[in-house]
Amino acid sequence: MTQHLAHWDEAPARHYGLGPMGAMWQDLGKAAGSVNVGVRGVQVDAGRQSTPVHVHDAEEEIFFVLRGSGFSWQGSAAVPVRAGDCIVHAAGAAPHTLIGGDAGIDALVFGTRIPVETCRLPRAGVAWLGPSWIEPDPGEQPWQREAAAGVPDTSQQVGRDGLVLNVDEAVAQELSRGDCQRIMRDLAGERSRVSGVRHMTVAAGKIAFPPHVHTAEEEVFVVLGGEGELELWDCRSSESSPERAPLRPGSVVCRPAGSGVAHALRGGEGGMTYLAYGERNPASISYYPRSNKISLRGAGVIGRLLPLDYWDGEE
Numbered sequence: 001m002t003q004h005l006a007h008w009d010e011a012p013a014r015h016y017g018l019g020p021m022g023a024m025w026q027d028l029g030k031a032a033g034s035v036n037v038g039v040r041g042v043q044v045d046a047g048r049q050s051t052p053v054h055v056h057d058a059e060e061e062i063f064f065v066l067r068g069s070g071f072s073w074q075g076s077a078a079v080p081v082r083a084g085d086c087i088v089h090a091a092g093a094a095p096h097t098l099i100g101g102d103a104g105i106d107a108l109v110f111g112t113r114i115p116v117e118t119c120r121l122p123r124a125g126v127a128w129l130g131p132s133w134i135e136p137d138p139g140e141q142p143w144q145r146e147a148a149a150g151v152p153d154t155s156q157q158v159g160r161d162g163l164v165l166n167v168d169e170a171v172a173q174e175l176s177r178g179d180c181q182r183i184m185r186d187l188a189g190e191r192s193r194v195s196g197v198r199h200m201t202v203a204a205g206k207i208a209f210p211p212h213v214h215t216a217e218e219e220v221f222v223v224l225g226g227e228g229e230l231e232l233w234d235c236r237s238s239e240s241s242p243e244r245a246p247l248r249p250g251s252v253v254c255r256p257a258g259s260g261v262a263h264a265l266r267g268g269e270g271g272m273t274y275l276a277y278g279e280r281n282p283a284s285i286s287y288y289p290r291s292n293k294i295s296l297r298g299a300g301v302i303g304r305l306l307p308l309d310y311w312d313g314e315e
Helices: 028-032 142-147
Strands: 005-007 013-018 021-027 037-044 061-074 077-082 085-089 096-112 118-121 126-129 132-134 164-166 172-177 180-186 195-202 219-234 243-247 251-255 261-279 285-288 293-296 301-304
Antiparallel strands (some): 021 037, 061 085, 061 096, 085 164, 180 195, 219 243, 219 251, 219 261, 293 301
8 A cells, every 4th residue: 555654854955045045945745745735844944934925826835843943924014933833825915925033943734736727828928817917928037036125024923813823822623532642733723725824743553533634535644743643544455454554754645535544643652742734525425444434524424334235126
């Protein structure tokens, strides 16, 4: 079975720097084989910004600060951020970028991948991009244009309420049932629309959720602390034991939708802490091979499957 497993120490890294922008980037999602969503690691230099100030019209981004401090520049004001903060940028929201503080700032950037249709008019020399149009060869590269604008002004600061949530401020939901024992904190909540991220703490020898596979949602897991194992169950096999792979801080797991392989993350001797990022698709169905149950999220129900010949002889 394909594990879709990588580690941030082994993923290729590249520094992008131009004018006020300076940061080291890693495509962790690509390294782990993600399909419809992604996750990148970014280390923003002190006093510089991660990217040009930008806004996505179709994609949603969620940042989680790993280390350091700085500012989340949103619209025309700066929001102070620190380790453990979760920042949500819904599609069409305020223009934003991340600015490093005196010692820089490291973060994980989760996001959806939505193809944007561009219709080129070769004779007219323009291209349609959604409701607007652009020139195919407008001259300077976008980062060069941003460089001329300088670092965004962070002197005007606003409060964090409704914009940033720290993991220590999030409500903890505890569950202990069978071999599931977890403490879960929803970091995005209603601020996000089509995706979400949870901070999970799983006890030693326990799992956060029963092994399951989604038909239409992709999930990404990043281990923050402790050690454990990734368990993979082949839903099409009669084998009763899973394939296992070790996990440690920095491990990145991607579980594409419709794989036919159920997954679970089990805590090691001292337990494990990780982030769980995923899509929110009401049409997705979850299958639990150990109990032979399915969950219909859009209908809010769960039930056990019956043999194919259950209705034979029935009216």
